[in-house]
Amino acid sequence: MPTEPLTKNHPVANSADLRLRTAFLVSSIGDWIYRLAIPVLVLKITGSATSTALAYAIEFIPYIAIGLVAGVIADRFDRRRVMILCDLTSAVLALAVTALALLDEPPLAAIYLCAFLLACVRPFYFPAFQGFLVDVVPEQRLARVNSWTQTVDSALGFIGPVAGIAFVAALGVSLSALVNALSFGASALLIAAIAHTRPRAAEPTTANSIAKDFAGGLRTLWTMKAVMWGTVLMALSNLAAWTIEGSLFFLILEVEDMPKVVLGLVFGAQGLGAVVGGVLAPRLTDRYRLGVLLAFGMGLSGATMVLPVLVPTWWAVLIAWGVEGIATSVVIVSWFTARQKVVPSEVIGRVVSVSRAAAYATIPLGAVLGGWLVSGTSPTRTLFLCAAAVQAVVFLGAALSPVVRIDSGSGSGADSDPGADSGPGHTPQDAVGTAEAG
Template structure:
């Protein structure tokens, strides 16, 4: 018997929250370990490249497979691969300090598995939830991710400090297995093959590209998201370095910043769930970017004695993030048919993720030469301008749509 859609999401999210939580623990613990042992922004950027580049390169091709394969089994297989990679890296750390190439290789494997899991989950959402509830589900998804972002860094640094990085990685194995168990308890229907299905891989890829290009607002917003990613994604690996190098504080202070950022994301996700569909998608997105941009600018100019101000800015930065991510994904889920959605989501994910390696490659030398605050300041200016562009580009379109609806 098919469960009501809310119960289905409750079961899925109850497993995903542990998987995302332990992954957040691993992400923070690995970054802090590299920060503490090397103190090099270049090492952090290479680690970031290993974590993002496989997703970006595989993304355009994975979509075709996602639209062919069972999406639930794809998520289970991907989580199993992530669990195996954590198990291997954990064993290395228990036996001794692994070399940096080994750490980079394991991060690459985890990234490749995530390249399958993330778009498969997003493509499965419209197969479970009614169309009018997609924005609300996006808010729930952001809240689950944000809760894990709050607790993950604190738990990660606590377990890392009390035991070892290997133990943090073993907990990630348990989290992935629990997520798989919850997925096995639910049914996710498969989209019926339609006009977008072809026996030719190349033809299916081409049809996905044509479908993406046919929706101009999504194309424009994807380009804007890529620009945003170039300047903002490096900050995910630079927050600990900002805490260590600019403010002269240790791992627990760095975990506080991450936790406060995550609390802000929880608040933003809750706001999105409550106010879902009350504003245009692009209004949420423009407001989000402008807010994030100004908090980055302020972070880039704050003195090294104003750590509490940096913590407060991190809260508002985190609160603004779901107001961009949620509407963007909900817009894509509404615009495309389920049998085409895997290709489109993996394609836009790949485009946006390709911006991350570009940003990471640029950020490493800039931060090593000019300091971490320079990147915060420069990225803030670019993000504010991107938000203003989205608002000005779509305000006329929104007004025309409102005028048409009132006729």
């Protein structure tokens, strides 16, 4: 049960806000370092493109396999301590990678194990972070904090690959992993400095109680129709986006026969657009209802996908993907903020975990669908037309379902269900004011 919400300008709230955001920044930078250092180490050992790609892709698996139940831990235990434990675990694993990198012949199985275990930490960290954010950040500042985290994520996605590879190349894998460990340690210290405690769960933690909590979270998600619809629509939106994104390499380099720099420009435009969208999002949430912004963002995303259908050239793809980045950030900030406001704090970890697992589950489906579409005739038109059609369904779903009313009393509330978990959480605002892309 969260402590009493702090006022907007309360010095303790401002201090917690600053430390939490700084910890998020430091920890996210650490994620990028290990995400790139481990594949570089695997490439050095094996010289295999397939082995290197596996080391990079392994991070997505735990979000689907572990993510469904990780939210129970975030709801049942002190979220601050869960985040500290996650950071300390990541630091220890990064130190293990440092030690492995110093060996003359590092065992490949041990490196993959470290990569997998590091990836397993994030599904626990994310719902704990989302719940802790609701616990310590005043409701009126949620949109701005969500915008800040989305901007950081987008900026790191924009400059992370280039800066990260340069960092690893300059320092070497072992020293980079050591810096990685220090970054996680610094994040743990920052979170530990935030004064906040949460009562323990009344019921002892057993396999049965975890299963019961998980079932309660699913019931809450089912009864909150706006959140349930939003979760489904975010997953479908991910399907549309990854139908394109998974095939951009083939589309630009093979179909369009463009140099690699053009591919970099397309992904760079998306990253830059996401940063712009993250900056614009809090201004939009101040002026418009969150449900309306969600529908608008979904509609804008679908509209941008039509441009390469009409003009199937690489520059049309570049423009479309840049605007897509803006739309995605607006959707993410609006969705996260709305969900934090309407889902009771006691179950938000479970709801976040299920939403994130559903979103990640559609990524491989979208990539496979895109690979099939791009191998036919008129691949650019076919690929973007299919994605635009899926996104049009998502837009209609957002505009016609309870999602558009998610921040009003009638659109966000749960249907009556005595079995669902309940709690004070954040009360939805009557006045109006968020894909699971992440």
